[in-house]
Amino acid sequence: MAAGCVHLSGSLCSQFLASVDALLFDCDGVLWKGESAIPGAVQLINRLQERGKRVFFLTNNSTKSRQMYGEKLRGLGFQAGPEQVFGTAPCAALYLRHESELRGSVYLIGGAALRGELQAQGIACSGSGPGPELTPGPGPTQVWAAEPLDPAVGAVLVGFDEHFTYLKLCRAARYLRNPACIFLATNTDTLLPLEGGGIPGTGCLVKAVEAAANRTAHVIGKPSVYMFECLVKEHSIDPSRTVMVGDRLDTDILMGSNCGLRTILTLTGVSSLEEAKAHQESDSSDRHKLVPSYYVDSVADLLPTLD
Template identity: 90%
Template sequence: MAAGCVQLSRPLCSQILASVDTLLFDCDGVLWRGESPIPGAVQLINRLQEQGKRVFFLTNNSTKSRQMYGEKLRALGFQARPEQVFGTAPCSALYLRQEARLRGSVYLIGGATLRGELQTQGIACSGSGPGPELTPGPGPTQVWAAEPLDPAVGAVLVGFDEHFTYMKLCRATRYLQNPACIFLATNTDTLLPLEGGGVPGTGCLVKAIEAASNRTAHVIGKPSTFMLECMVKEHGINPSRTVMVGDRLDTDILMGSNCGLRTILTLTGVSTLEEARAHQESNSPDRHKLVPSFYVESVADLLPALD
């Protein structure tokens, strides 16, 4: 059985908080649900910062900018600045510019925020939005297969796209037939949890393009390590004195494991304690990476340790 998955008592919580300088929080399901903050979350975040802890907010949502998240946090009562937010939209643009050293433009499956982040980094892109109407021809498959491609495109980036179509799938696949074309995904979350149910997430679009192109996307968001690498560069945080707090085992907790961080699962969101225990009891080392170091019923359980 893998170690970890220990419920945080007040004394143990005090020890953990004393041993860290920085706390990384997922947002939806951890700090809020929909438009309502989790009870005690606002007080926790504000008190942590009043006591000198550094707090950052991590999201796989590519449809909102740092500024938009900063505004939502402040509207809910959290003390937060846009530079404390790390999301897949700005990090994808940074990766293409700084890590991949992209030459050329991007074929983008994604929305206006993702397009704006690319443009902020001076990266030209096409494909975002509903797309042009098809012109009359011998048939849709022949039209899509014969459509001219832009020779300037050097990367395909996939984020959440409410206008995703078969035509976009065809176009992305054709660009990716060139092995030199970079294939990037903001995240691979397959479900967006919403009140009353969920809807397919970005991961469903990524899987479709991976299957069609017989290629695997490089993922920017959780559970990848890239967002933490961005924080280390921008803010100089020390991973050994950092803890990750999240509600999803396959993104938040796995990212923490991949980065060598201690992790705390909160049970107010997607994943359950039963799922964590099942991973813990497994004989698979890969599943052990999904086991949190600690768990709490809610982030509010951390508050008494700050008194």
């Protein structure tokens, strides 16, 4: 049985927080649900910072820029700014600018925030938005297959796109036939958790493009380590004194494991304690990476330690 999955409370919680300098929080399902903060989350984040802890926010949501996340945090009462936010939109733009050999522009399946982050890095892009209306007629697939492509496109980036269409899928797949074309995805979350239930997430779009192009995307978001690498580069935190707090085993906890961090699962979001314990009892070393170091019912459970 893998170690971990310990209930964090009482004196253990006090000892643990004393060993931590930086805390990385997922947002949806951890600090808020929809437009409502989880009870006690605002007080926790603000008190942690008052006690000298460094707090950062890591999100796979590509529909908001750093500035937009900063505004949402402040609007809910969190004492936080955009420089503390690391999301897939700005990090995808940073990757394309500094880590890839991008030549040309980007064909983007994604929204305005993602487009804005690319443009902020001086990267030209096309494809975002609803696109032109399709004219009904005989043989439309032949027209789509023969549509001229932009020779300047050197990468395809897939994020959450409420205007995703079959035509966009065709274009992306045709660009990706060129093996030199970079294939990037913001994240592979298949569920977008919302109040009242979830809807298909970015991962569903990514899988469609992967299947159509017969290629695998390079993923920026959790559980990839790239967002954490961006954070370390910008803020010089010590991984040995850092903890990742999240509600999903397959993204937040796995990223923490991949980065050598201690992890806390909060039970206010997607994953359950039963799922974590099933991974813990497995004989698979890969599944053991999904086991959190600790768990709490809610992040608010950490508050009494800070009184």
